[in-house]
Amino acid sequence: MGAHPPFTPPTSPSFWRSPLRGPWLTAVLGTVLLAGITLLFVTGLLSYAAYNPDLAGGLNDRTPGKGLLGLYLFPWPTGPHWLYRLTQGLHVTVGVALVPVVLAKLWSVIPKLFTLPPVRSAGHALERISLLLLVGGVLFECVTGVLNVQLEYLFPGSFYPLHFYGAWVFMAAFATHVVLRLPRTVRALREGRDPRAAADDTGLVAARPDRPTVSRRGALGLVGAGSLALGLTTAGQSIGGRWRRIALLAPHGAGEPGSGPNAFQINKTAAAVGIRARDTGDDWRLTVEGGGRRVRLGRADLLALPQHEAALPIACVEGWSTDDRLWSGVRLRDLAALVGHEAEPPGVLVESLQLHGAFRRAALRDNQVRDPRSLLALRVGGAELSADHGYPARIIVPAAPGVLNTKWVSRLTFGEW
Numbered sequence: 001m002g003a004h005p006p007f008t009p010p011t012s013p014s015f016w017r018s019p020l021r022g023p024w025l026t027a028v029l030g031t032v033l034l035a036g037i038t039l040l041f042v043t044g045l046l047s048y049a050a051y052n053p054d055l056a057g058g059l060n061d062r063t064p065g066k067g068l069l070g071l072y073l074f075p076w077p078t079g080p081h082w083l084y085r086l087t088q089g090l091h092v093t094v095g096v097a098l099v100p101v102v103l104a105k106l107w108s109v110i111p112k113l114f115t116l117p118p119v120r121s122a123g124h125a126l127e128r129i130s131l132l133l134l135v136g137g138v139l140f141e142c143v144t145g146v147l148n149v150q151l152e153y154l155f156p157g158s159f160y161p162l163h164f165y166g167a168w169v170f171m172a173a174f175a176t177h178v179v180l181r182l183p184r185t186v187r188a189l190r191e192g193r194d195p196r197a198a199a200d201d202t203g204l205v206a207a208r209p210d211r212p213t214v215s216r217r218g219a220l221g222l223v224g225a226g227s228l229a230l231g232l233t234t235a236g237q238s239i240g241g242r243w244r245r246i247a248l249l250a251p252h253g254a255g256e257p258g259s260g261p262n263a264f265q266i267n268k269t270a271a272a273v274g275i276r277a278r279d280t281g282d283d284w285r286l287t288v289e290g291g292g293r294r295v296r297l298g299r300a301d302l303l304a305l306p307q308h309e310a311a312l313p314i315a316c317v318e319g320w321s322t323d324d325r326l327w328s329g330v331r332l333r334d335l336a337a338l339v340g341h342e343a344e345p346p347g348v349l350v351e352s353l354q355l356h357g358a359f360r361r362a363a364l365r366d367n368q369v370r371d372p373r374s375l376l377a378l379r380v381g382g383a384e385l386s387a388d389h390g391y392p393a394r395i396i397v398p399a400a401p402g403v404l405n406t407k408w409v410s411r412l413t414f415g416e417w
């Protein structure tokens with residue numbers, strides 16, 4: 001009996017024995033998160049704006065109850081053409097790379113979770129509730145984000161509201177936390193790496209530390225190496241080129257399906273969404289409507305209209321992007337002109353042959369219709385579109401999220417919706 005040390009519960013300060021914990025380590029990790037999470041917040045809001053959720057009709061809007069949270073929305077521009085590729089690539093890559101930092105930060109403060117009494121005062125109770133939202137929020141955003149990147153449609157249609165509202169709750173708690181902890185963080189960074197437990201008023205330094213097996217710097221190095229490895233194996237899916245080969249963590253990243261001009265990432269195949277060959281054959285017609293007029297065009301009619309080229313990527317919300325591809329087809333503004341919208345065409349509602357699923361229709365804003373690079377594409381890289389890339393015709397718009405590049409288009413309605 002006597003040989004066993006007495007049982008120490010995690011609520012006892014002597015249960016936590018890592019010599020690494022201390023205000024400096026927590027402050028360094030916190031500072032990295034402050035910068036990283038701010039970037040995630042900004043690029044996240046940009047991604048939300050890029051969907052044009054406030055377009056009349058709210059067609060693209062998966063968060064119709066957003067109210068004031070849509071306050072900052074602005075018309076998403078069409079240039080530079082790689083804009084969404086950049087903002088979303090950063091969001092997903094930095095988000096994935098921060099996961100080890102988040103875990104290390106939580107580890108560094110975990111003794112505080114168990115301190116007794118759990119609530120000392122009303123103020124302390126409020127602080128603990130805000131910490132619950134903070135920790136719950138960060139884990140929730142990590143999990144929904146990573147699952148969306150990895151499994152794309154695990155949340156059919158509902159990833160957007162979950163990640164969006166989760167972000168606002170988390171950011172409120174995060175902002176509170178930053179304000180409360182900034183002075184302590186600055187002090188800890190100034191004081192350096194080795195505060196003595198006696199001088200520690202944060203309760204992070206172990207009362208009975210074990211012997212160190214790695215220095216604080218070494219531990220930070222390990223976390224950094226983990227982040228870097230995750231970042232590098234994710235980033236290639238956005239950067240493209242040779243980097244794509246090491247995009248091991250990205251389901252749509254490494255490797256490109258098939259060969260020839262159509263050999264690039266496919267989000268949903270024609271078969272997956274029930275597009276049958278007979279719907280896209282010679283009987284296929286595109287209906288163009290607006291201004292009280294309607295025309296119906298076959299593929300030969302479209303090919304007889306002036307053809308234009310645009311080198312544009314597809315950049316998906318999941319973080320993967322294609323390199324610039326040379327698309328060719330009919331300008332959206334030329335199609336608007338066919339139904340009388342000559343000078344300043346309005347926005348357009350795009351509908352697909354696809355009968356079910358969240359992405360079978362999308363609304364584009366007038367600035368997107370008017371851009372000369374916005375096409376109803378018929379060909380890519382000099383070849384006909386493949387069935388999986390949207391044959392007979394698909395939308396391609398500069399700087400827009402992939403989700404707005406509707407495939408297997410059957411109807412365009414300019415204005416009036």
Ligand SMILES: Nc1nc2c(c(=O)[nH]1)N[C@H]1C(S)=C(S)[C@@H](COP(=O)(O)O)O[C@H]1N2
Binds near residue numbers: 268317389408
């Ligand atoms: N009709 C239709 N169009 C669609 C989709 C879809 O599911 N159905 N997916 C969209 C999404 S989310 C993306 S990222 C791009 C992917 O294009 P790609 O498969 O041609 O690379 O197509 C978009 N167009």
Ligand SMILES: [Mo]
Binds near residue numbers: 316
């Ligand atoms: Mo997408």
